[in-house]
Amino acid sequence: MTSTTGTTGLSMDVRTTAKRKVLISGASISGPALAYWLHRSGFAVTVVEKAGALRGGGYPIDVRGTAIEVVRRMGILPRLRDAHIDSRRCTFLNADGSEVASVAPSAVAGSVEGQDVEVRRGDLATALYEIVRDDVEFLFDDSIETLDQSDQGVVDVTFHSGQQRTFDLVIGADGMHSHTRESLFGPEEQFHCYLGYCFAIFTMPNTFGLSRELMMWNTPGKAAALYAVGDSDELHAFLNFHQPEPPSDALRDPDAQRDLVATVFADAGWKVPDMLNAMREADDLFFDTAAQIRMPHWSSGRVALVGDAAYAPSFLTGQGSSLALTGAYMLAHALATHRDHTTAFAAYERDVREFVTMNQALVDNGGATLFPTTVRALEQRNMMLRDLVTMPAAPARPAHSALTLPEWL
Ligand SMILES: Cc1cc2nc3c(=O)[nH]c(=O)nc-3n(C[C@H](O)[C@H](O)[C@H](O)COP(=O)(O)OP(=O)(O)OC[C@H]3O[C@@H](n4cnc5c(N)ncnc54)[C@H](O)[C@@H]3O)c2cc1C
Numbered sequence: 001m002t003s004t005t006g007t008t009g010l011s012m013d014v015r016t017t018a019k020r021k022v023l024i025s026g027a028s029i030s031g032p033a034l035a036y037w038l039h040r041s042g043f044a045v046t047v048v049e050k051a052g053a054l055r056g057g058g059y060p061i062d063v064r065g066t067a068i069e070v071v072r073r074m075g076i077l078p079r080l081r082d083a084h085i086d087s088r089r090c091t092f093l094n095a096d097g098s099e100v101a102s103v104a105p106s107a108v109a110g111s112v113e114g115q116d117v118e119v120r121r122g123d124l125a126t127a128l129y130e131i132v133r134d135d136v137e138f139l140f141d142d143s144i145e146t147l148d149q150s151d152q153g154v155v156d157v158t159f160h161s162g163q164q165r166t167f168d169l170v171i172g173a174d175g176m177h178s179h180t181r182e183s184l185f186g187p188e189e190q191f192h193c194y195l196g197y198c199f200a201i202f203t204m205p206n207t208f209g210l211s212r213e214l215m216m217w218n219t220p221g222k223a224a225a226l227y228a229v230g231d232s233d234e235l236h237a238f239l240n241f242h243q244p245e246p247p248s249d250a251l252r253d254p255d256a257q258r259d260l261v262a263t264v265f266a267d268a269g270w271k272v273p274d275m276l277n278a279m280r281e282a283d284d285l286f287f288d289t290a291a292q293i294r295m296p297h298w299s300s301g302r303v304a305l306v307g308d309a310a311y312a313p314s315f316l317t318g319q320g321s322s323l324a325l326t327g328a329y330m331l332a333h334a335l336a337t338h339r340d341h342t343t344a345f346a347a348y349e350r351d352v353r354e355f356v357t358m359n360q361a362l363v364d365n366g367g368a369t370l371f372p373t374t375v376r377a378l379e380q381r382n383m384m385l386r387d388l389v390t391m392p393a394a395p396a397r398p399a400h401s402a403l404t405l406p407e408w409l
Contacts, residue, residue, distance in 0.1 A: 019044040022335075023157060023167040025144050025180050027054060029121070030307025030324035031173035032128035035136045036074060037332030040409055045136045046167070048159065050143040050174075054129050056122035059201060059236050060085050060229055062109065063124065064116040065400025066355070067322035070329045073405075076127045083123040085229050086212065092385050093217040097270040101385035105214065108369055108388070109318055110362075110397040120229065124321060144170070147183055149301045169341055170303045171331070173324075176293060178309035184300050188293075195314055195363060197290040197371060198247060199240040200261045204278035206235045208271065217270045218381075221373045224265070224272045237275050237282075239265060242373045246289045257287040290314050292360055299345035306331050311356040316366030319359040319400070326403060327352055333406050351403075358399035365397075 020043050024031045027049035035045045063071060063080065071077045090108055092100040106113045129138075139159070147170060148156040155170045172180025182188060210228035217224045221242035226235045241264045250256040258279060265272050279285060293312040298305045307324035314320070331348045338344035372378040 020168040021046070021166075023048065023144075023155070023165075023170045024173050025049075025171070026173035026175060026178075026307075026309070027051075027129065027138060027140075028125050028173070028175065028307075028324075029128065029321050030309075030328045031171075032125065032132055032136075033070070033074070033325050033328035034171060034173060034306055034332055036128065036132045037329055038335065039132060039135045041332055041336035043335070045132075046139065046165075047136055048139040048142050048144060050141070050160075052141040054122075054125060054140075056120075056126055058121035060118050060227065061121045061124065061321040062111060062116060062118050062318045063325065064111050064319070064322050065397075066403045066405060067325040067400075068116060069405055070325045073329075074128075074131060076131060077117075079127050080117045080119055080124065083117075083119045083127075085118045085120070087118070087214060087227075087229075088212045090214045090216065092382070093215060093270060095217075095219045095269055097217065100382045101389050103385060103388045108385075110365070110400070111318075116400075121321070144180065144183070147180070147303060149303070155302045168302065169335070172303065172305045172309045173307050173328070174309050176288075176291070176308045176312045178305065180303065181293075181295075181305055181309050184303050184305075185295070191293050191295045193292045193294050194246050195290040195292065195316065195367065196242055196244065196373070197240055197316075197367075198243050198250075198260075198287070199238060199290060199315075200257065200279060200285060200287045201236060201238050202279055202282035202285045203234045204237045204275065204282065206233050207274075208235070210235060215271075216370070217268075217272065218372065218378060219268070220375050220378050221371075222265065222268065223371050224268065224270065224275060226271065226275070237278060239272075239275060239279070240290070240371055241265070242371070246291075250287070251289070254285060254287070257285065261287070290316055292363065294360070298349055302341055304331065304345050304348070311360065313356070313360045314363055314366075316370065317359055317362040318366065319362060322400065323356060323359055326355065326405075329405060330403075333408055336408055355399075355403040358402050362397060362399055 022043050024047045027047050038045050087105045089102050090105045091102040143160045145160045146158045154166045172178050215226045223240045225238040250260045298310040306327045330352045334344040334348040372381045
């Protein structure tokens with residue numbers, strides 16, 4: 001990469017300005033959360049987001065354990081409690097649509113009823129955005145084109161729009177397929193741990209009269225779920241299937257994704273034929289592999305990663321948003337308490353890595369519970385579900401709360 005500003009006045013300006021300038025790429029969960037805590041710690045923060053505007057709605061996500069304390073300290077916990085989805089039940093079905101068991105959602109998610117919250121991803125993102133938007137500069141519909149650290153002491157950034165600016169630090173909060181990670185550390189393949197599943201999510205009309213509930217249909221290696229959030233006339237449809245190797249070609253081609261999913265589920269019963277029809281019509285289809293990001297380091301020079309960009313745990317853990325919130329808090333704490341960024345990034349990694357590892361390890365529970373791939377595994381899962389109906393709910397997973405948050409403000 002070539003230097004864009006060299007030792008121009010702009011670079012000198014950064015060095016002599018008291019407030020350190022931080023650019024964050026990504027305005028979903030980890031980006032605005034980090035922006036909030038860095039602003040409160042005296043940093044001048046800019047957030048760049050490639051989408052034209054904040055996206056509302058979306059699939060439900062959980063905030064649990066340590067992350068609940070993060071949102072409480074941000075003052076948005078009451079608002080999230082108001083937006084809590086509060087599903088009544090989670091019903092598991094056999095291949096023919098008959099019921100295996102109907103259980104409390106917290107029993108399978110390992111969350112603590114009355115403490116943890118489940119909200120639409122967009123509701124959390126909006127709550128985070130609204131508490132920082134007046135204090136932080138947001139650049140929508142733009143992205144980082146190049147990052148240049150060759151000029152000592154700053155990062156020269158060229159944006160897709162052509163704008164050139166200089167920052168003291170840059171943080172990639174740009175998700176699982178982070179462009180910041182790729183420009184810093186190289187191709188995603190090195191860090192992408194495929195978990196053996198592909199999934200498609202989309203919305204469809206709620207023509208089945210479902211309300212505040214999740215229905216999950218399984219055969220070995222295949223799952224179809226319909227999630228009715230509140231009394232909405234829209235359902236979140238989810239089709240997940242086991243695939244030994246990631247379908248590299250389909251990942252870049254929405255038509256190929258639709259064809260692949262339709263082929264895999266061609267003989268499936270229950271409501272799956274309706275779901276396949278709806279998938280063909282859906283304008284919000286999201287297809288991806290179930291995967292984790294595992295990296296030996298989360299920073300290089302003056303650039304670091306947070307949230308899914310650094311340590312996506314996959315939806316099988318249900319911990320992505322909680323890691324994003326907690327990671328953002330801990331990164332801000334490290335930068336606020338260590339003036340030297342190298343020391344700060346090392347502290348962030350030292351203090352958060354074990355928490356990340358514990359939560360990424362939850363993936364096996366998630367896979368075994370939601371998506372058994374063999375007849376035997378499915379039978380065992382169904383036995384476990386029937387036991388859950390008669391036994392008290394499983395205790396919360398210790399990994400969710402395995403980190404004590406420091407205070408600095
Ligand atoms: C189907 C599904 C179900 C899930 N269920 C759960 C759950 O139950 N519980 C849970 O905790 N988590 C769940 N997750 C995971 C959760 O959504 C993520 O872990 C969480 O959103 C991570 O937040 P993030 O801010 O780090 O990244 P993301 O939410 O991925 O946000 C990245 C942001 O960066 C932007 N961006 C991307 N590239 C660029 C670029 N080049 N320049 C600028 N901006 C860019 C994106 O537009 C986006 O706004 C689920 C995920 C999926 C896909």
